[in-house]
Amino acid sequence: MNPTELLETPVLIALDWGTSSLRAYAMGAHGAVLAARRSEHGVMHLPAGPGVDSPAAAFEQALQALCGDWLADHPSAPLIACGMVGSAQGWREAPYQPLPSREADLAEAVTRIERPGGQPLHVVPGLLQAGELPNVMRGEETQIMGVLQSRANGRHTPSRLLIGLPGTHTKWAWVEDGAVTRFETFMTGEVYAALSQHTILGRTMELGGPQDEPAFARGLRVACSKLGALGVLSTVFSVRTLGLTRQLPGSAQPDYLSGLLIGHEVAALAPALRDGPAVVLCGEPELCLRYATALEAQGLPTPEIRSGVTPLGLWRIAQAAELV
Amino acid sequence: MNPTELLETPVLIALDWGTSSLRAYAMGAHGAVLAARRSEHGVMHLPAGPGVDSPAAAFEQALQALCGDWLADHPSAPLIACGMVGSAQGWREAPYQPLPSREADLAEAVTRIERPGGQPLHVVPGLLQAGELPNVMRGEETQIMGVLQSRANGRHTPSRLLIGLPGTHTKWAWVEDGAVTRFETFMTGEVYAALSQHTILGRTMELGGPQDEPAFARGLRVACSKLGALGVLSTVFSVRTLGLTRQLPGSAQPDYLSGLLIGHEVAALAPALRDGPAVVLCGEPELCLRYATALEAQGLPTPEIRSGVTPLGLWRIAQAAELV
Known part of the structure; x- marks a missing residue:
């Protein structure tokens, strides 16, 4: 068996594209991860060299290098991405969205990047909490939705959650009835x-x-x-x-x-x-x-x-x- | 007139010897500063090279380079120093002293370094506040005494002072009746x-x-x-x-x-x-x-x-x- 062949046909290619790395997931029906890969081609470490004559070309090449086989073998699978790929330094800016925010709000605000010869890439926006001390997140909004999704099956989800996302910049997000209502960094x-x-x-x-x-x-x-x-x-x-x-x-x-x-x-x-x-x-x-x-x-x-x-x-x- | 000649005979050579610089003051009667000089020979930047075969030799050479003329012309003037010169990385460690501390306590605890062919150097100790979160200062204790000295003439000094010493590590020292009783960093x-x-x-x-x-x-x-x-x-x-x-x-x-x-x-x-x-x-x-x-x-x-x-x-x- 070809090691790049997937046992099930992916219905979504999902990308977690941060500053220092790019992760790709081939996802099957019901959100199962069929395969996962990782490269060092974060937004700040994109490929350079012959054929890379624009930022967009560098992003495309990074994507092809990591999962060009998936894209070729499954040309109808849609693409979605979150993280710094949607920042001002990313492939294209996906402007921050206001609070409160549910998955439907994020979905409605995705930035669509056309890719000649392939499916467009849908980039999830970050969140902006306006105010005297504004706050932003980009990537964590998707993790929050992931926490909600992981709790959605087979167990009662409380209407109020406080989700802590420890990291370089730790975020704390208040979620009410499935919507992010406030967050701090x-x-x-x-x-x-x-x-x-x-x-x-x-x-x-x-x-x-x-x-x-x-x-x-x-x-x-x-x-x-x-x-x-x-x-x-x-x-x-x-x-x-x-x-x-x-x-x-x-x-x-x-x-x-x-x-x-x-x-x-x-x-x-x-x-x-x-x-x-x-x-x-x-x-x-x-x-x-x-x-x-x-x-x-x-x-x-x-x-x-x-x-x-x-x-x-x-x-x-x-x-x-x-x-x- | 030789530019190194002082108009009045110094009765004390005072050194402020920190991590990154050495300052020397020729002091006359009643504590007047007759002349001040500065070199880059802080404790972490001492001279090296021929003739500097020990840490003590490096300190002595730094001292001679900055004010060898004062020492030669006024061989009976006593020497005193404060700062990192008294740390474990200094010329000799002048152990931290406990609180409360007045000038008399500091004076009693000076570390005396013999200097062949010259006056000994008296090194002022730092202060240690013991406790669950211990605190230390070295150099600032002398600045605090300087504040008290500067207020000693011609004006009423309140019995309680809070002295702030802004810097890389800002110190706040509580002084009661001339004694440092507490400090924070x-x-x-x-x-x-x-x-x-x-x-x-x-x-x-x-x-x-x-x-x-x-x-x-x-x-x-x-x-x-x-x-x-x-x-x-x-x-x-x-x-x-x-x-x-x-x-x-x-x-x-x-x-x-x-x-x-x-x-x-x-x-x-x-x-x-x-x-x-x-x-x-x-x-x-x-x-x-x-x-x-x-x-x-x-x-x-x-x-x-x-x-x-x-x-x-x-x-x-x-x-x-x-x-x-």
Whole structure:
């Protein structure tokens, strides 16, 4: 058997096209993932060279390189994509849509990119929360729809959900009756990287060791107690001073800092978290477990954890757009 | 007249020896600065090459290069230094001293480094605040003594002061009856640098323009109002989203971020600031003015601003040590 041959005919080619990678999913009836592939051709790392004479050509070539066989073998399968491919730096900008937003709103707003000799690509828009402190997401709206889709079958879905999406920029989205009504962003992951790589705190940190759960718990405890009252700009200095006073070895400092930052984030959200919505965490499982530990340390119920739901979200939006 | 000749005989050679620079002051009777010099030979940038066969030799050579003429012409003038020269990476470690601490406590704890063929160097120790979140300072203890010395003549000094020392790591020190009783650290300056140089926020920032006071005030307002309730990990993302939504040009983003960070710091300290001590800011004048604006925006009285007080602080400690 040809290794590129699919056992079932795909009815949708779904793309998760971010800054640093491109993931493609061949999806069968009922949203099953028949095959998944990944390349390094994120929006910021597109192919160059002969034949790539325009941004559009670079995007097309990246797509062909990853799944040209799927496109050739199944020329009638529609294409849908989410992520930075729809940003101003992407293939074409898919303008941010306002709140509240359901899958039908996203489906109605998809940007259609014609592809000579093939199916057009439908790009899911991001979301914009207007206000004095505006907020944006691009890609996470599809993950949220994926969480909703993953809960749609065989179980009662509460009318109110708070979905946490831990990552470089952690998003928290409030969902009511299937519509995103509000969301917030915390730059926790990127601040962790900047502090550990580009400040004095990194000088004594030993990165790369095994996870140090007590150190993480200690950071959480500081951030969520009276000790954290002066805020994160103050508490992070304790990474250094606990090291100087030989109370925290360099190997424990990375997880202590992680606990401090996630703890400050969760402490800031505590009033909203206590407000009663069921919490679902969605993202890289190890990072979600850190957030789950932080929620439990605040006396909150253990959240559900989901990951890999982007194809399900693309499926849900493709259904609403009547592509499948 | 030889340009190196002093008009008055110095009675103290005082050194402010930090990480990135060395400053020397020839001080006359009553603590007047007769002459000041600066070199790049901070603790992390010492001279190397022939004749420098040990760390001590490198420190001695840096000292000779900057003020060997003073030492030769005035061989009986005592020497005192503060700053990173007394750290574990310095000429010799001057161990941190506990709180509360007055000039007499610092004077008693100076570390004496013998210098063959010259006066010994007396190194002022730093301060350590023990506790679950320990805190350290090295160099700032001398600036605090300088503030006290600068207020000692001709005016009533309140028994309680809160001294803010804005910088890479901003310190806030509570002083009661001339003794440092408590202090806190905020990594505000270094976090500003890390965020603007090593995160996505820097991509849209235009650095190097003139100061944008309305943008700074806007950042303060966000941090100190309900908008800032989710904390700095959340509000900093608005640098990007206000840019994306064309509400804040790239040229305004650096000062907006500065306002956000200083605003969060001052908001965290607001309870202590409202507690009544007179506030004095000490440091680089432009940065002190930013903090003064932040305090005024919180409805607090305009603080006094001092700068260049390190030689006065060294003088005060040298007096207590009976070096002058």
